[in-house]
Each structure stands twice: as C-alpha cells, then as structure tokens.
Amino acid sequence: NAGVTQTPKFQVLKTGQSMTLQCAQDMNHNSMYWYRQDPGMGLRLIYYSASEGTTDKGEVPNGYNVSRLNKREFSLRLESAAPSQTSVYFCASSVFSNQPQHFGDGTRLSIL
Amino acid sequence: AQSVTQPDIHITVSEGASLELRCNYSYGATPYLFWYVQSPGQGLQLLLKYFSGDTLVQGIKGFEAEFKRSQSSFNLRKPSVHWSDAAEYFCAVGDSTSGTYKYIFGTGTRLKVLA
Numbered sequence: 001n002a003g004v005t006q007t008p009k010f011q012v013l014k015t016g017q018s019m020t021l022q023c024a025q026d027m028n029h030n031s032m033y034w035y036r037q038d039p040g041m042g043l044r045l046i047y048y049s050a051s052e053g054t055t056d057k058g059e060v061p062n063g064y065n066v067s068r069l070n071k072r073e074f075s076l077r078l079e080s081a082a083p084s085q086t087s088v089y090f091c092a093s094s095v096f097s098n099q100p101q102h103f104g105d106g107t108r109l110s111i112l
Numbered sequence: 113a114q115s116v117t118q119p120d121i122h123i124t125v126s127e128g129a130s131l132e133l134r135c136n137y138s139y140g141a142t143p144y145l146f147w148y149v150q151s152p153g154q155g156l157q158l159l160l161k162y163f164s165g166d167t168l169v170q171g172i173k174g175f176e177a178e179f180k181r182s183q184s185s186f187n188l189r190k191p192s193v194h195w196s197d198a199a200e201y202f203c204a205v206g207d208s209t210s211g212t213y214k215y216i217f218g219t220g221t222r223l224k225v226l227a
Contacts, residue, residue, distance in 0.1 A: 004155070033214075033215075035217075040121070040219060041219060042202060042217040042218055042219040042220050043156075043202065043215075043217040044217075045214055045215070048212075048214060050212050050213070056212060058214065090155055090156070092155075092156075096213075097212060097213035097214065098144060098206060098208070098213045100146060100158045100161055101156075101158075101215065102158075103148075103155035103156040103157070104155050105153075105154055105155045106153075106154075106155055
C-alpha cells in the first residue's frame with residue numbers, strides 16, 4: 001500500500017503563479033486534511049474534508065482553495081502564490097475525523 | 113481556545129539515556145491525545161494515542177506516554193534512547209468543540225542523540 005501520496009515533492013514558483021498540490025490516499029479513508037509546516041510553528045490546518053462532498057476551513061485558509069475530487073483525492077490550490085506561502089505542505093487522511101491521521105511525505109514549496 | 117504546548121524546543125540526550133518529552137494541553141472535555149514523530153524529509157508517523165481507559169499507553173519503537181488529567185499533561189517517555197530516535201516529536205490533541213473534529217498540534221520538540 002502506498003498510503004498517502006503527494007505530488008509534486010518539490011516545486012519552485014514565482015510570485016503570482018498558480019499551482020495545485022495533489023493528494024491521494026488508497027486506504028478508503030473518509031477524512032482528508034491539508035496542513036502547512038513552518039519552522040517553530042508546528043503544523044497548521046489549512047483546509048479539511050471530514051467526508052466526501054464536504055470541505056471546511058481550518059486555521060489558515062487565506063490564499064488557498066481545495067477540492068475533494070472523490071473519496072481518494074483532495075487537492076490544494078494556490079491561485080496567486082505569495083512568498084508567505086513558502087512552506088512544507090502535508091496531506092493527511094483518517095478513517096473518520098476522530099481517528100489517527102496518516103500523513104504523506106510532504107511537498108516542499110518555494111515561492112520567489 | 114484549545115491549545116497544545118510543548119515547552120522544550122530542543123532536547124539533547126546521550127544514547128542509552130532515558131527520555132521524557134513534555135506536552136501540556138488545554139481542553140475542556142476528555143481529550144483524544146496523540147504523539148507523532150517526524151524524521152528529516154519525511155511525513156509524520158503515529159507513535160501512540162490515548163482515547164480513554166488506561167492512562168499509560170504503549171506505542172511503537174518502545175515509547176510510552178502517560179495521561180495525567182490533573183496536570184493536563186501527556187508526556188512521552190522512553191527508557192533507553194537509540195541514535196535512530198533523533199527526530200522531531202509532535203504532540204496533538206483532538207478538538208471537537210467547533211462541531212467537527214480536528215487536530216491541534218504543538219510546535220514540536222527536536223531530539224538530538226549523542227553517541
């Protein structure tokens with residue numbers, strides 16, 4: 001099993017460009033999440049999807065949009081990238097929202 | 113607001129020594145508590161979880177944690193640290209106060225192991 005797969009692993013963007021980060025899980029999980037990790041700040045929730053067909057804002061949603069394409073896939077879109085969005089982005093999934101989360105290996109995004 | 117505090121940003125221990133990483137939480141109800149470990153360049157891996165019942169929980173890689181309600185703590189321990197334990201450790205609490213369930217993570221403790 002691959003678990004949670006994130007693509008791409010690395011990306012460099014210029015300010016103002018758009019980009020979609022992809023996430024897919026093969027564990028038949030209902031809930032999926034997007035976090036960003038910045039030094040000294042732990043993980044902060046951007047958006048989450050408690051179940052297929054629903055999405056909700058997390059702690060830091062500004063500048064991002066998400067799509068729960070189907071039960072397996074949950075994408076994160078930056079419409080107009082800003083240097084403040086330079087970060088490591090993690091996707092996670094769980095059977096239900098009150099169960100332990102399984103994480104992908106992250107996408108390292110730099111915005112110049 | 114719910115919160116998780118990991119007061120130690122960095123900890124250094126010698127290989128073979130015991131380890132305790134601290135975690136304090138602020139949460140009104142009985143919390144769901146988790147410890148995760150992150151190796152460099154990797155995602156987070158679940159070490160252990162507490163939902164209810166026995167307050168001393170065992171996890172993978174020889175780790176354990178004790179839930180102390182009176183102290184609002186969930187400290188992670190290991191009797192003898194191995195060099196491969198060098199990583200960053202995150203405590204998290206499950207928060208359902210907004211009506212939907214999400215995690216709140218601490219800011220992490222980076223562990224260095226001396227040979």
